[in-house]
Amino acid sequence: MAVSSQAARPITGRFVLVTTVAFFAVVISVNMVMMRLAITTLPGTEVDSAYSASLAYQREIDAARQQNERDWRVRAHIDRRPDGSAAIALEARDHAGAPLTGLSFLARLERPIDHRADRAIEITEAEGGSYSGRAEGVAAGQWDLVIEGDADGGRMFLSKNRIQLN
Template sequence: MAASSSVARPITGRFVLITTIAFFAVVISVNIVMMRLAITTLPGTEVDSAYSASLAYQREIDAARQQNERDWQVQAHIDRRPDGSAAIALEARDHAGAPLTALNFLARLERPIDRRADRAIEISETGPGSYRGRAEGVAAGQWDLVIEGDADGRRMFLSKNRILLN
């Protein structure tokens, strides 16, 4: 009678060494891939220098206080079109309701999660207190609409609002 018997392979030092090296090679490879993905998709910092931002903080507070005292009413309406462009319409009035003219408005659509997707909008005056602009390549989703109004090189108005474009 012939019996087939399987002989168990002994665990040798060579097997343990190869298994350990293979295990750590897989762990290190996955860590390298994940680290590379994290670094390449990092959108960057909100400010380049926290020290510079802290120095400008008091000036920002003063500018906001002055803006509140002017009591300007700036209404913005933005639509995303099927071709991926976005059109913005601004109506600017002073505290008495008179149209604000000869202002240089700048607008930006900022992605809350990725600064690389930000879009600048060129705005031009189309009538007394009426301003229009357009941006290309605007994806659907959440954006921050930042509107700045300058007169004689001095910022007179700043607004930042979270919006949803479909």
Template sequence: MAATSPIARPITGRFVLVTTIAFFAVVISVNMVMMRLAITTLPGTEVDSAYSASLAYQGEIVASRQQNERGWQVEAHIDRQPDGAAAVAIEARDHTGVPLRGLNFLARLERPTDRRADRAIEVTEAGPGNFHGRAEGVTAGQWDLVIEGDADGRRMFLSKNRIVLN
């Protein structure tokens, strides 16, 4: 008896159509998944409206000049605790070295890459010129420490520094 070899199926137009559609369906599906992931993980923009930011720019220049004229000496120290909390200590003095009183300081830890991870730090006055605050759930890595000091609802001080928390 002779061995029979399997008969090869001919490539038909229907087979080519089905494989082509299947190929492009896989490519389009993968592209849609990647596009969805890219859009949902996009951290956003630095400002919501470039026009509004440009209008406020002149006011920022004036506020910066006034802050420089005051000559305040504001120092901040921040530590990340093993439990994930971050403790910030702020020491504020005027140009003669006298501790500043009656200011409300606000502090924020901002992620340079993802605004959704930002953490507000509630700062309270611990004594003349000394302010302390704490934020929970702060992960290690690079952050921007933003400190604002205001008196009577008017911003008197602004500082933004890039820091690394371990």
């Protein structure tokens, strides 16, 4: 029967120091990588100052009340094409059903969780209350379609709807 004549290696202070330093180096390295990934993928804050947003809240309430009193009907239809572009068509009518002309519409496709992917859509008036626009580089998935209508130097219409583009 063969017996190993090698003696077990003793644990020295140097060995403990090296393994402790190596352990913490690995932990710190992993933490640094995770922090870097978290910081670079953070989409940011919704508002920069909650206080400023709260001051503007009353103006938003008044604008919504005025919009309801105007009783405008704005219908939107958006299609995403296979090349990644999206076409939007708007039809704007007043409370009596007459076409709304001369308005300046702006549309935005906003990602619900990452505003870095937002796309602005320039809207042009076609005829008789019809407006259209196009955006490039629109990925499939959930979006918020935000439509703003301006006239007389102020916002007259605001709509925000969650949509699914395929």
